[in-house]
Amino acid sequence: MSIRAEILGDWGTSNLRLWLRFGGAVAERRDGRGVGALAANAAQQLRDLTAAWREAYDISVIVLCGMAGARGGLHETGYVECPASAADWAGRAARTEIADTPVTIGSGLAFRDRDGRDDVMRGEETQVFGALRLHPELAIGRATMLLPGTHSKWVTLDGGRVTGLRTFITGELYALLSRSSLFATGGADESGHTDEEGFAQGMAEGRNAPGLTGSLFQARAGQLRQGRSAAWARSYLSGLLLASEVAQMQQLGMLPNQVTMIGAHALCERYRTVLASAGVATRLLDDEACTLAGLELILAHD
């Protein structure tokens, strides 16, 4: 009889990461396309990507989180309403199957604030609950987590339950604006190098200006009137957007003294700079470890 194993996966809009595990340890990793960029349908892609593993081993279950559970993903799962504990959430996973292998897909989380504003996440909650499992001190009293990305998620926790959520579309806005007419001059430098002066100027503007739309044009005016480079302008944009996000959290009365971050290292470092200038201490957790720990919660509950 073949070796028993399970497959864990994080299937977001842009990427799919799959891990093969034996006896609780990761043995192999495989990457695929995100739900937003599929050539075939999601079930077919998952069948193809897991075919070799399913032939070689006895796969008891495939556990997925993220946009796999969105409409148009592999199989739609609902949202668990906040406040939500890890058990509330893990117990609400949805079940389907591909090629006779059971597939369990974690739910998202939904939050409605006192003013009736709705917010949602799919995928980040897995990292949040995984972080709580790896760092139980985060479940004592209140904590704030920041998961930067295309859509930056600020998550508030109280006693280990998710009690609040606010999404800032900072990353998407950066991507959209980088291709806009504001950056049309001298646009050759796409190196991603940070111009420290531009970043600092954007950060100062984002902290002090009353809003974004009246500050963004400076990216272009700086190029036209001060001989600034495209790299300066993009760094100005980055500093402006991040500082504006932090300033909004502050004005909403939601900026804590300490933030736990889960995300890509370079982006977290930029947030760290901006948060430090606002007097906020930060620590960075490993996002792969948090994702796996969260997926294990669904697995354990299954």
Next chain:
Amino acid sequence: MSIRAEILGDWGTSNLRLWLRFGGAVAERRDGRGVGALAANAAQQLRDLTAAWREAYDISVIVLCGMAGARGGLHETGYVECPASAADWAGRAARTEIADTPVTIGSGLAFRDRDGRDDVMRGEETQVFGALRLHPELAIGRATMLLPGTHSKWVTLDGGRVTGLRTFITGELYALLSRSSLFATGGADESGHTDEEGFAQGMAEGRNAPGLTGSLFQARAGQLRQGRSAAWARSYLSGLLLASEVAQMQQLGMLPNQVTMIGAHALCERYRTVLASAGVATRLLDDEACTLAGLELILAHD
């Protein structure tokens, strides 16, 4: 001997409008591509578009404003520094020629505020000075003009001189965000119809929220959690962006009691709704008339 005539033109990023005039009256209008969308070079396009007029009449001069004077346009002109009067500006037009016909291109205006923020315009200043010519009461004391568009320009005047300028990239941001992932669901409705409830909700959010990036995600959450349509989401976005612009002007202490607007009618009506809710009276001037009156100032100075 053939009839003497002149050609006036407004050559922006998106469109070129040319008017043929005899004895001070417009006889014909012709439209072409903007500087940002040229197939051939600018000089060639202008030669082609004016060929019939140049053969039929004795064209004394072609007078242009807008991006025709930008780098990469027809012929680069400088910026006149604010504060600037109509005479300061009209006297700084640049001269070139196409096919032996003299061409005069109006300058832009540049402004640096007390905090060292730079801002510029090219084209709108022609409408501003044209409006002053058509409505001399705007030159008495202080006045504020708003020229909405891809880049919305707020212009302050004192005694008929332009003393301030602030650009909001509201229109460009609307265009970019309309194509973003926030509006990916139910995206079929591109009718441009305004959902009044969505517009009002966006307007309320833009007036009260501390910034944009934390409010934009509601466009998506409203679709996912409240069954809102794509038309609702786009109208929410429109209301949010316009109200945010007006709120920024208010926070900057730059929002007056009355604003004179020059721009596309439908867009000005949306601004009027938002400005009225902030207690600001508005009046709308005809933009073609203002442009022609401004171009005549350059012509008269030539």
